Amino acid sequence: xxxxxxxxxSSSRSLYGVRVLIALKAKGVEYExxxxxxxxxxxxxxxxxxxxxxxxxxxxxxxxxxxxxLLVVQYIDETWPSPADKGFLPQDPYKRALARFxxxxxxxxxxxxxxxxxxxxxxxxxxxGRSVVRKSMVVxxxxxxGVFGSGPYFGGKHINLVDIALGxxxxxxxxxxxxxxxxxxxxxxxxxxxxxxxAVPQYPAFKEGLATAPSEKLLEGVREMxxxxxxxxx
Amino acid sequence: xxxxxxxxxSSSRSLYGVRVLIALKAKGVEYExxxxxxxxxxxxxxxxxxxxxxxxxxxxxxxxxxxxxLLVVQYIDETWPSPADKGFLPQDPYKRALARFxxxxxxxxxxxxxxxxxxxxxxxxxxxGRSVVRKSMVVxxxxxxGVFGSGPYFGGKHINLVDIALGxxxxxxxxxxxxxxxxxxxxxxxxxxxxxxxAVPQYPAFKEGLATAPSEKLLEGVREMxxxxxxxxx
Numbered sequence: 115x116x117x118x119x120x121x122x123x124s125s126s127r128s129l130y131g132v133r134v135l136i137a138l139k140a141k142g143v144e145y146e147x148x149x150x151x152x153x154x155x156x157x158x159x160x161x162x163x164x165x166x167x168x169x170x171x172x173x174x175x176x177x178x179x180x181x182x183x184l185l186v187v188q189y190i191d192e193t194w195p196s197p198a199d200k201g202f203l204p205q206d207p208y209k210r211a212l213a214r215f216x217x218x219x220x221x222x223x224x225x226x227x228x229x230x231x232x233x234x235x236x237x238x239x240x241x242x243g244r245s246v247v248r249k250s251m252v253v254x255x256x257x258x259x260g261v262f263g264s265g266p267y268f269g270g271k272h273i274n275l276v277d278i279a280l281g282x283x284x285x286x287x288x289x290x291x292x293x294x295x296x297x298x299x300x301x302x303x304x305x306x307x308x309x310x311x312x313a314v315p316q317y318p319a320f321k322e323g324l325a326t327a328p329s330e331k332l333l334e335g336v337r338e339m340x341x342x343x344x345x346x347x348x
Numbered sequence: 349x350x351x352x353x354x355x356x357x358s359s360s361r362s363l364y365g366v367r368v369l370i371a372l373k374a375k376g377v378e379y380e381x382x383x384x385x386x387x388x389x390x391x392x393x394x395x396x397x398x399x400x401x402x403x404x405x406x407x408x409x410x411x412x413x414x415x416x417x418l419l420v421v422q423y424i425d426e427t428w429p430s431p432a433d434k435g436f437l438p439q440d441p442y443k444r445a446l447a448r449f450x451x452x453x454x455x456x457x458x459x460x461x462x463x464x465x466x467x468x469x470x471x472x473x474x475x476x477g478r479s480v481v482r483k484s485m486v487v488x489x490x491x492x493x494g495v496f497g498s499g500p501y502f503g504g505k506h507i508n509l510v511d512i513a514l515g516x517x518x519x520x521x522x523x524x525x526x527x528x529x530x531x532x533x534x535x536x537x538x539x540x541x542x543x544x545x546x547a548v549p550q551y552p553a554f555k556e557g558l559a560t561a562p563s564e565k566l567l568e569g570v571r572e573m574x575x576x577x578x579x580x581x582x
Binding site: 166175178180181182185186188189192193207208210211214215218219253 | 400409412414415416419420422423426427441442444445448449452453487
């Protein structure tokens with residue numbers, strides 16, 4: 115397909131934007147990257163293409179905007195289908211429901227815990243944040259091993275929706291460990307997830323996707339969120 | 349299919365449970381309803397079948413549990429497919445993304461506003477809650493008319509994922525109008541959504557689904573949530 119028909123409006127500091135880039139790389143779809151330079155002063159294009167949430171990333175395909183990163187990844191999977199069981203969602207409805215459930219879990223629970231740490235510099239709430247994030251890692255470790263099976267990825271030999279949802283947050287998790295001065299992705303407590311976190315950035319599409327959004331840029335994004343939303347500066 | 353293979357663990361006071369019942373009725377799938385009588389003292393079956401969120405509804409199909417109401421509705425749509433464009437999601441990937449986006453909007457924004465009203469008996473926050481809910485109704489009115497087209501439902505002549513997501517909350521919206529002493533589904537401000545709210549409870553599957561969870565029971569659920577979560581009693 116022509117590269118001109120696929121465009122991604124995002125920021126190199128957007129963790130959610132990385133999801134879309136990884137998905138497009140995995141499908142071998144060429145795209146044009148449109149940078150949203152200042153998320154504090156949103157562009158006309160962003161406001162017009164995502165008037166409801168006003169957030170990046172937005173995928174444009176043949177001029178039509180698609181929003182919300184996990185929905186965009188599903189759109190990409192349905193628009194450029196892969197051979198059976200190599201897509202981001204398997205064929206079987208039950209397995210599809212499981213993949214959607216765990217991707218949703220990442221957005222609801224992992225991010226919830228991270229946000230507590232981001233906005234609380236110390237004290238009891240910080241400890242609560244650590245506990246929520248640690249627990250979510252243990253739960254995901256159990257799912258990776260007990261629900262999804264053989265690994266190394268949630269999708270088996272190929273990445274799926276959960277790999278993309280969680281893998282794009284690896285940089286956030288590292289930042290959280292620094293901010294919270296603790297270890298949540300611990301080899302002894304979450305052995306399967308620990309191995310996954312080492313393996314997933316090496317998966318070709320991930321490597322390429324992450325290269326377009328270097329971790330120092332993503333870290334800048336987290337720091338900016340901390341400062342803008344909660345007035346916290348390191 | 350045999351009724352014994354499909355079971356729904358829910359409560360007649362669960363707004364989310366109603367979504368699953370409506371979806372099964374629309375597909376003509378028979379099911380056994382398992383009542384979760386006391387959401388303050390959860391059953392072993394609930395804790396074992398949804399250990400992550402510990403919430404109803406849970407759909408059991410051939411013994412396997414599927415959780416999270418909107419994911420269950422999508423599972424039902426994929427497991428018992430309808431003729432083209434009569435399913436809960438259309439065939440076209442872009443239209444599918446739109447339906448998922450707006451169903452997600454219902455859970456994120458409509459419920460967010462309702463929650464502000466539920467937990468704030470008066471004052472500035474209550475006014476903020478009214479404003480959030482009113483705005484979400486105007487946005488949904490615009491989507492129904494401008495994005496989804498001809499009506500009367502979001503799905504056109506048949507209900508889709510958005511109809512199920514929002515329609516199951518009609519009773520909540522009525523309660524919110526009473527608690528907040530205001531009108532949010534106003535005929536003059538949201539004419540399309542107002543007409544939709546009159547039409548959708550008459551759609552056969554909705555009528556049957558709502559009959560299994562009468563509005564006084566759903567109201568009890570909202571009041572219990574108010575009391576349990578926020579200590580508010582009318």
